[in-house]
Amino acid sequence: MATQLNDVSAPSFPVTQELKTHNHLIGDKAALDAAWEQDGYWFFRDVLDKGAVARLRQSWIDELEKQKVIEPVGDAPTDKSVLYNGGSLETYPFRMEPIAAKRPWPAFVAEKPINDFFTRLFQDDPFWVPIVEYRATPPQQDKNKPRIDAIHQDGPFSPGLPFRICWIPLAEIxxxxxxxxxxxxxxxxxxxxxxxxENGSNGPIPLEAIPADRWRRTTYQAGDVLLMNLWTPHTGLTNQSDRFRLSMDHRVMAKGDDCPLVGMIEEITESHVSVRDSSGQHRLSIDPQTYVRNTVGQKLNGDEITAFYKAGSEVIIAFDGDRASVVRPPH
Ligand SMILES: O=C(O)CCC(=O)C(=O)O
Ligand SMILES: [Fe+2]
Incomplete structure (x- = not known):
């Protein structure tokens, strides 16, 4: 079924088709791996415990109430998303720092049905990389802006970090x-x-680079989860409704994969980093090819590294032997 998204400003906006669902492949590792390569994603419909998703969503609802941009919901169900009340967005925290500060994700992934789902999927324990975006996107104010945020792949921004993007709708989208x-x-x-x-960064992918018949989306519901290959081009779509768009994107791996170090920097120079995690201290070399990056994905070189990273910062490091291949912040 094709859906023409109603865009006023981009007549060339692609016709999208429904995502495949991969529920029937759970338990068949070879088939899952093949779909991962061929399709570039796994979309599982209605697999996450709705109570757990509702408890997670409550952090978003609390913050929206606090910002006075929704009416108090009381006991009303919020799984269809909540109406924007037209309140001022002047001081709205667009990157949801107040939710990030509360770190609601560890309690969510520790909920038994959530942990059980990912354990069954991977046939291994999940390893949650603490790279999390909390999104509560209000209706777009400028209705003439193009619907596409920015087409990108996550891979080129995190070379050597083979995680899966785990995108979780928290209410109907x-x-x-x-x-x-x-x-x-x-x-x-x-x-x-x-x-x-020119400076070696990644420019945005032009719409023309993607064959027009490849685009997929669906009406997402609380309970669904989309896992995405690092090399799959994707974009967020702007919110043209009168409701908030609530989602969380996280990164996950299986424990048995090449998991990165997640820890606290003890010392960092242009040529090495010492980091402490629960298993102790690790020292890794940094060279000009190491992708040391900041919060917006730009590569840092020379003294930009020590200007950005300090002892005590939380850091994620992918490595190969004793060489760091990627050094990045959680956010
Ligand atoms: O939710 C979005 O708008 C974009 C999410 C995204 O790019 C990601 O999860 O990698
Ligand atoms: Fe992305």
Missing amino acids: DAEIGGLMLAEGMASGRESYHPKT
């Missing part, structure tokens, strides 16, 4: 509300579609 749109079948070559800019 229909075509008007927006949500995630991805390009199916473009991940198997592990190819970057990002044009390199």
